[in-house]
Amino acid sequence: MSEIRGIYTLWLREVKKFLREKPRLINAFCQPLIWLFIFGTGMRFSAGIPGINYQEFIFPGLITQAMLFTAMFMGISVIWDREFGFMKEILVSPISRPSIFLGKMIGVSTDVMIQGIIIFPFALLIGIPLNFFMVIKALPIMLLVTFGLVCIGLIFASLMKSFEGFGLIQTFINLPMFFLSGALFPLSQVPEWLQVVSYANPLTYGVDALRTVMMGESWVQLFPMELDLAVLIGFDILMFAIGTAAFSRIE
Amino acid sequence: MNQIIIETDNLTKKFGSNIAVDNISLSIKRGEVFGLLGPNGAGKTTLLSMLCTILKPTSGTARINGYDIIRDNSRVRKSIGIVFQDPSVDTDMTARENLQMHADLYGVPVSEQKERIKDVLNLVGLSDKAEDFLNTYSGGMRRRLEIARGLLHYPRVLFLDEPTIGLDPRSREHIWDYIRMLRKREDMTVILTTHYMEEADRLCDRIAIIDRGKIIILDKPDVLKGGIGKDTVILITDEPDKLQTILTGENISGDIRISGREVKVEVSHANLLLPKIMESAIKAGIRIESVTISNPDMNDVFIHYTGKNLSDDETRERTGRVAMMKRRRAR
CATH class of the missing domain: 3.30.70.980 (YebC, transcriptional regulation domain)
Structure with missing residues (x-):
């Protein structure tokens, strides 16, 4: 019982901090807008994909991207906690390490879901035919994507001693995962090596599943929905296990 | 009541070939204010970290409030309050929120939380600043809040690691007053590390001088000075x-x-x-x-x-x- 209370308080802290930081919220709102309007419009008219509205095509990809970046950034906040000492307060409390991990994980995941959901209204702005059922179907998929990503962020944070490594994560995790997920271009027309690498990226399955529920007829699925979900669930379980182990080792 | 609340048994911590704490065995009575005195790097903080279950001993063990620090660390943690040398509050949160989180993490019954938070804020004189974010607090105020936080779950033992380091003389006096008051108010045991000689002298019932991981001498301040x-x-x-x-x-x-x-x-x-x-x-x-x-x-x-x-x-x-x-x- 007291463990649950502890998890709850860690969750509440993450969400409060996320919602309080106004610049981050403004950024969360505006960045996808820039991608959609400028990048999306430019690509649509210069390198369009036949038979597909490019903005409609990248929309699920941008949701994924926003979630990916938020997951990494908020996960890394563990390093802040360590730097400013609050981590110590958590670590010496009677609550167990797996519970600390769970509390952080659920908290950051909530932030990431908020970030993802913020973007939906833009779909209507740029004329994507999005309906209520699509959103309802998209949410569980987003949640599956979120859990795994947040775990990755927390794992890195538990291994890193300072903020200096954050640039490395940006370059070697965020960008490759984003570019290799098929978020910006269809993977059906790329060279084989790129396809192989992308298929090794769990985000590819998340993007594919989101497009399947949000684009309807105009999207030709890369994989069957069952496979997408199975890969995402497997990814979540694996990352959760590694994350729990990583947190248990923090001193 | 001369009950023993802390007992260490050949407690040792090595970092590589460096022995930070060397076979320390001591017992501390309930209700004592016990001072660990020593220069930087003497092993005070390492000893404290082991007692607080943050660090695992290389060998030996200790019992706090009857619980073994290695096998029963969750119960030990519930029995102790800790004020670290470095700040450990969340400055993006208010004082009340920090206390609330602590109460939740330590399993303080929800029905009692409000009352206890009010009490400890009162004790350290921060009631009127409860809704302020901690990034507006001064160093002394943060330290006072940390002491309040350490008391929230009614610990049997309060560990204070250099509680007054970096504070101005007035805040220092304040904190001394709280420590004396605590000791009077409940039969709480206070373990204090410091390298301020005067602080140890004025506050502690007994003082252990530690150097190079060993206790060199342990006695009442007057006896030490008389000696x-x-x-x-x-x-x-x-x-x-x-x-x-x-x-x-x-x-x-x-x-x-x-x-x-x-x-x-x-x-x-x-x-x-x-x-x-x-x-x-x-x-x-x-x-x-x-x-x-x-x-x-x-x-x-x-x-x-x-x-x-x-x-x-x-x-x-x-x-x-x-x-x-x-x-x-x-x-």
């Missing part, structure tokens, strides 16, 4: 050389030194010998401008047992305060 047994009488006069000669002739002390206009006389009992010193001076027609008696302080004890003085920056600050204290005592 090295020398007072110094400082006389200021225009004729220091003459005074020295006369006092040496009277066989008052074997250790009489001159520095400038000061004559320092080391004696075993200043209060008994002072009249004799004054008499001799008057007889010889030497005008004494002022007299100061200085009893040995914890710093003398420390130097006596460790052969070390404190590092430079600490010494500078200390001499200022000790001088002030001596003046107070001399009155």
Whole structure:
């Protein structure tokens, strides 16, 4: 019982901090807008994909991207906690390490879901035919994507001693995962090596599943929905296990 | 009630070949204010970290409130409150939120949380600042909040690691007051590390001096000070050389030194010998401008047992305060 209370308080802290930081919220709102309007419009008219509205095509990809970046950034906040000492307060409390991990994980995941959901209204702005059922179907998929990503962020944070490594994560995790997920271009027309690498990226399955529920007829699925979900669930379980182990080792 | 609340049993911590804590066995009674004194790197914080279950001992163990620090660390954690040397509050949250989180993490019953938070805020005098974010707090206020936080779950033992380091004298006095008050109010045991000699002297029932991972000596402050047994009488006069000669002739002390206009006389009992010193001076027609008696302080004890003085920056600050204290005592 007291463990649950502890998890709850860690969750509440993450969400409060996320919602309080106004610049981050403004950024969360505006960045996808820039991608959609400028990048999306430019690509649509210069390198369009036949038979597909490019903005409609990248929309699920941008949701994924926003979630990916938020997951990494908020996960890394563990390093802040360590730097400013609050981590110590958590670590010496009677609550167990797996519970600390769970509390952080659920908290950051909530932030990431908020970030993802913020973007939906833009779909209507740029004329994507999005309906209520699509959103309802998209949410569980987003949640599956979120859990795994947040775990990755927390794992890195538990291994890193300072903020200096954050640039490395940006370059070697965020960008490759984003570019290799098929978020910006269809993977059906790329060279084989790129396809192989992308298929090794769990985000590819998340993007594919989101497009399947949000684009309807105009999207030709890369994989069957069952496979997408199975890969995402497997990814979540694996990352959760590694994350729990990583947190248990923090001193 | 002379119940033992903390008992360590050959507690040892090695970092590679460096032995930070070396076979320490000690017991601390319920309700004691116990001081761990030592220079930086002596092993105070390492010892404390092991007792707080943050660090695993290399060998040996300890029991706190009857629970083993290795096998039963969750119960140990519920029994103790900790105020770290470095700040450990969330500055993006309000004081109340920080306390609320602590109450939740330590499983304080929800029905009692509000009342207890109110109580501890009152205790440290921060009730009117409860809704302020901690990034608006001063260092002293944060430290007070940390003490309040450490008390929230009614610990049996409160660990204070350098509780007043980096604080101004007023905040320091404040914190001393709380520590004394706590001790009176409930039978809480307080373990305090410090390298401020005066702080240890004024607060602690017993003091252990630690150096290189070992306890060199452990006793009541008065006993420690009495144990090295020398007072110094400082006389200021225009004729220091003459005074020295006369006092040496009277066989008052074997250790009489001159520095400038000061004559320092080391004696075993200043209060008994002072009249004799004054008499001799008057007889010889030497005008004494002022007299100061200085009893040995914890710093003398420390130097006596460790052969070390404190590092430079600490010494500078200390001499200022000790001088002030001596003046107070001399009155």
